[in-house]
Amino acid sequence: MPETIDADALCAGYLSDVTALMQSILVDERDALDRAASRVADQVAADRLVHVYGPGGHSNLAAQEIFFRAGGLMHVSAILDEGTLLSNGALRSMAIERTPGYGKVVIDDQRLGEGDLLILTNAYGINSALIDAAITARQRGAFLIGFNSHGHANGSAATHPARHPTKQNLHDIVDIAIDTKVPIGDALVTVPGVTENIAAVSTFANAFALNCLVIRTVAKLAERGVEPPIWRSGNAPGGDEANGRFLARFRDRVRWL
Numbered sequence: 001m002p003e004t005i006d007a008d009a010l011c012a013g014y015l016s017d018v019t020a021l022m023q024s025i026l027v028d029e030r031d032a033l034d035r036a037a038s039r040v041a042d043q044v045a046a047d048r049l050v051h052v053y054g055p056g057g058h059s060n061l062a063a064q065e066i067f068f069r070a071g072g073l074m075h076v077s078a079i080l081d082e083g084t085l086l087s088n089g090a091l092r093s094m095a096i097e098r099t100p101g102y103g104k105v106v107i108d109d110q111r112l113g114e115g116d117l118l119i120l121t122n123a124y125g126i127n128s129a130l131i132d133a134a135i136t137a138r139q140r141g142a143f144l145i146g147f148n149s150h151g152h153a154n155g156s157a158a159t160h161p162a163r164h165p166t167k168q169n170l171h172d173i174v175d176i177a178i179d180t181k182v183p184i185g186d187a188l189v190t191v192p193g194v195t196e197n198i199a200a201v202s203t204f205a206n207a208f209a210l211n212c213l214v215i216r217t218v219a220k221l222a223e224r225g226v227e228p229p230i231w232r233s234g235n236a237p238g239g240d241e242a243n244g245r246f247l248a249r250f251r252d253r254v255r256w257l
Contacts (some may be wrong), residue, residue, distance in 0.1 A: 003192060010189055015189045021201055022182055022208045031033070036145045037216035043117050044075045044221060044228050049253060051112065051142075053079040054120040054206075055103055055129040057093045058085050060200065062121040062147065062206035066214055068257065074182035074246055076132075077254040083181050084129060098109045098162050103132030107140065112257075114141035121147040121210065123182055123202035125171060126129060126156050131164035134173040135197065146174035147209055149182035149202070152176045180205040220221050 016067035040097065043050050052064035060080070067078035082088055083096040083106070096102055106129070112118060118137045122130045125148025137144055153169035156162075182205050187197035221228050229249070233244040251257055 003085060010191065010210055018204050021205055023203065023208050025210065032176055032178050032215055033109050033209070033212050036178065036213055037220055039117060039143060039145065040213065040217040041224070041235055045224065045226050047196045048075070048115065048117070050075050050117050050119065051075045051077050051079060051110065052121065052227040053133055054105070054121045055084050055106070055133055056097045056122050056127055057084060057090060057205060059122045059206070060085055060254065061203055062210060065207045066210050067143040068231060070231055070236070072231050073217065073227040074231055074250055078256055079106065079110060080256045082104060097127045099110070100128045101132060101166055104136040107133050107136040112137055112140050113144045115147070116142040118175065119145045119147065120170060121206055123152070123186065123206065124149055125153040125155065125169050126160065126164070128164040129163045130170055131168050131173070132164055132165065134170055138173065144174035145176045145178070146170045147178045147180055147206060150177070150179040152182050152184050178209055180209050
């Protein structure tokens, strides 16, 4: 007979591991997040957009996490390119993120340049679309902030099929790099009798690190006497009215609004 498995203990262990990972981001990435927040605060104070792109199936969720989100900065403009969205097919998404040259097309289409700021976020930090996006944005003069797992990127073989032809990692290209510390394989929980680990952590890591960036940015703006426009949930009392005060200011500037 198969042994009885304590699922409650597995869930508790998962919570503990996720919490420990986020705690390590909070402590270890403090300085990098603070420097990044200063740059984002400068953009918002100057009424410039903050662009965010997460090329990769589930990495798109990271870009969406701080875009048009309750408690989020209205100056954030997510690049929601259709190519790597899972809604267009998961296997297609993976193929596109591994296609050299694709990220260049996306960034060129955004017309980013001098004075622009781009946040690139990806769980592992190696795929071709991501690296091409970083290289192209840098060539066009944008300032780059990157969120990815440095250990995962450094530990991925140079011959990995997802890698860009140059074999570069995101954190080696950007101006400010934040390490999200996702372990190789992403999934954390081992179930007795099951070959593969389950329960990924990368979405937690990306969301936590990005929201820490937003928190630090808003704190810096408040210290400067600047109150930035922030989204209120449309389902909260007065949400539509609160957001409506600013829509005209952003509707024609934020492409996916």
